[in-house]
Amino acid sequence: MIKNICCIGAGFVGGPTMAVLANNCPEIIFNVVDINNEKINNWNNNDLNELPVYEPGLSDLIAKLRGKNLFFRTDVFHCISIADIVFISVNTPIKSKGLGAGQASDLKWVESSARTIAENAKGHTIVVEKSTLPVRTAKLIKTILNSSTKKENLSSPSKTFSVLSNPEFLAEGTAINDLTYPDRVLIGGNDLSAIEDLKNIYLKWVPKEKIVTTNLWSSELSKLTANAFLAQRISSINTISAICESTGADIKEVSTSVGLDSRIGDKFLKVGPGFGGSCFKKDILNLVYLCKQYNLDEVAAYWEQIVEVNNWQKNRIYKTIVSKLFGNLSDKKILILGFAFKANTNDTRESAAIQISCNLLNESAEIIFHDPKVDRQQIEKELENYVENYSSIDFSKSKISFSKNIYESATDVDAILILTEWDEYKNIDWQIISKKMRSPSWVFDTRGILHQEVFNIPGINFWQIGNGKFSQKD
Ligand code: NAD
Ligand code: UGA
Numbered sequence: 001m002i003k004n005i006c007c008i009g010a011g012f013v014g015g016p017t018m019a020v021l022a023n024n025c026p027e028i029i030f031n032v033v034d035i036n037n038e039k040i041n042n043w044n045n046n047d048l049n050e051l052p053v054y055e056p057g058l059s060d061l062i063a064k065l066r067g068k069n070l071f072f073r074t075d076v077f078h079c080i081s082i083a084d085i086v087f088i089s090v091n092t093p094i095k096s097k098g099l100g101a102g103q104a105s106d107l108k109w110v111e112s113s114a115r116t117i118a119e120n121a122k123g124h125t126i127v128v129e130k131s132t133l134p135v136r137t138a139k140l141i142k143t144i145l146n147s148s149t150k151k152e153n154l155s156s157p158s159k160t161f162s163v164l165s166n167p168e169f170l171a172e173g174t175a176i177n178d179l180t181y182p183d184r185v186l187i188g189g190n191d192l193s194a195i196e197d198l199k200n201i202y203l204k205w206v207p208k209e210k211i212v213t214t215n216l217w218s219s220e221l222s223k224l225t226a227n228a229f230l231a232q233r234i235s236s237i238n239t240i241s242a243i244c245e246s247t248g249a250d251i252k253e254v255s256t257s258v259g260l261d262s263r264i265g266d267k268f269l270k271v272g273p274g275f276g277g278s279c280f281k282k283d284i285l286n287l288v289y290l291c292k293q294y295n296l297d298e299v300a301a302y303w304e305q306i307v308e309v310n311n312w313q314k315n316r317i318y319k320t321i322v323s324k325l326f327g328n329l330s331d332k333k334i335l336i337l338g339f340a341f342k343a344n345t346n347d348t349r350e351s352a353a354i355q356i357s358c359n360l361l362n363e364s365a366e367i368i369f370h371d372p373k374v375d376r377q378q379i380e381k382e383l384e385n386y387v388e389n390y391s392s393i394d395f396s397k398s399k400i401s402f403s404k405n406i407y408e409s410a411t412d413v414d415a416i417l418i419l420t421e422w423d424e425y426k427n428i429d430w431q432i433i434s435k436k437m438r439s440p441s442w443v444f445d446t447r448g449i450l451h452q453e454v455f456n457i458p459g460i461n462f463w464q465i466g467n468g469k470f471s472q473k474d
């Protein structure tokens with residue numbers, strides 16, 4: 001009988017996932033722990049606007065469950081010692097140096113979690129991989145856990161472990177909905193009793209036909225494959241957007257027509273400035289690294305191309321802007337609308353906005369940033385990190401400013417660049433804006449959110465991604 005669950009990692013996955021589990025399993029205590037004390041303090045903040053993660057519906061769940069059966073704590077050792085199940089939900093970024101740098105997963109947080117579990121667990125503990133991991137990471141975890149039991153009397157060890165893989169498929173911005181109505185829950189493992197225990201938790205709200213069990217390696221590989229396929233569709237449609245711009249076709253019409261084929265489907269065919277987020281790039285590169293390790297060079301090259309195309313899409317947007325503004329951005333002001341990697345999240349990791357704005361700054365543009373959920377410090381941190389990695393980029397901080405009011409900040413700008421599809425950008429009054437901008441003024445819509453009618457507003461030149469109307473006369 002599972003009574004107590006600990007989740008290591010109170011991030012974008014750990015927090016929302018445990019909130020939904022706690023909501024559906026009121027008889028189980030959920031302790032979410034993290035080595036980052038400030039993050040835990042923020043999860044415990046009375047002001048629900050200050051939670052470390054913004055997700056629609058999340059703050060209501062936290063208000064309902066926190067202090068009842070959901071707790072955010074820093075006493076990691078104790079929470080592990082009383083847990084029947086421990087989820088590992090820690091970050092798995094790309095290695096920045098050493099063997100596999102730039103492609104392989106950095107597993108140091110996973111390894112340290114496994115060691116902490118090995119040292120502090122008591123009795124039988126089910127250890128669940130929630131993080132996205134290279135195939136066969138469960139073996140590494142098992143080895144670490146078992147090495148702690150080997151030090152004991154083998155005939156009656158005081159602690160035993162089962163390791164399962166249960167990757168998470170939630171998308172940011174829709175996390176609560178995705179967790180509440182998942183397309184599937186995947187559980188990989190070979191200990192039938194542990195699988196049954198985890199399955200029984202999900203069965204509280206997930207229909208049984210949606211719970212899929214596989215072997216450990218299939219489960220780990222399915223997660224990488226799902227992300228690679230989703231990213232592949234985005235890169236594919238983004239390449240077609242460029243053909244639309246050259247030929248007079250319209251990407252929205254092409255996407256709709258193609259997506260109506262039930263074998264293809266209509267999801268993930270939205271054109272954009274290139275996919276962002278903490279996972280697509282890292283997971284594909286991780287797959288690429290895995291292929292190379294198994295000498296599957298052609299397979300590696302195939303998947304690597306998805307990331308290449310994504311970089312190309314970001315660069316071609318920046319080059320389009322420079323070219324429309326007469327090849328020169330010095331003494332020009334650009335208002336960037338949106339810095340989050342997609343709408344309805346405050347996450348900016350790998351956002352297309354980072355590379356595009358750094359390239360514009362490098363051309364000596366002055367940039368005003370606006371985002372409803374991302375603050376100034378976070379934008380500055382992302383830009384600084386990018387410049388640290390790409391030392392060829394050069395700009396002065398005096399060229400950057402931040403605004404919370406779109407209309408005020410449009411005064412005297414030469415261009416407005418929409419990078420995130422926030423709802424408030426869909427209803428901008430372009431008549432008002434057109435009177436404030438400096439002429440000749442440009443609006444670049446990289447998300448395809450503006451309607452046909454606005455394109456005729458006098459005083460503004462519009463450019464929309466994948467819309468051949470702007471480059472080709474009939
Ligand atoms: P995150 O960086 O938001 O959170 C990870 C947390 O783990 C951090 O707060 C960190 O301090 C904590 N941590 C690291 N090592 C620890 C340790 N030893 N003990 C206690 N805490 C520790 O990361 P995330 O976005 O939640 O992603 C976590 C994993 O889930 C990654 O593998 C990611 O690929 C995967 N994933 C992410 C998403 C997403 O939408 N973000 C979706 C599905 C899967
Ligand atoms: C993605 C997957 O959708 C989740 O299933 C997965 O669990 C998660 O990665 C993960 O492993 O981290 P997420 O990155 O949060 O989720 O968000 P997505 O909705 O997939 O969007 C990713 C990026 O692709 C965003 O920049 C988004 O704007 C872009 N995108 C998405 C498009 O450009 N076009 C689309 O049609 C869809």
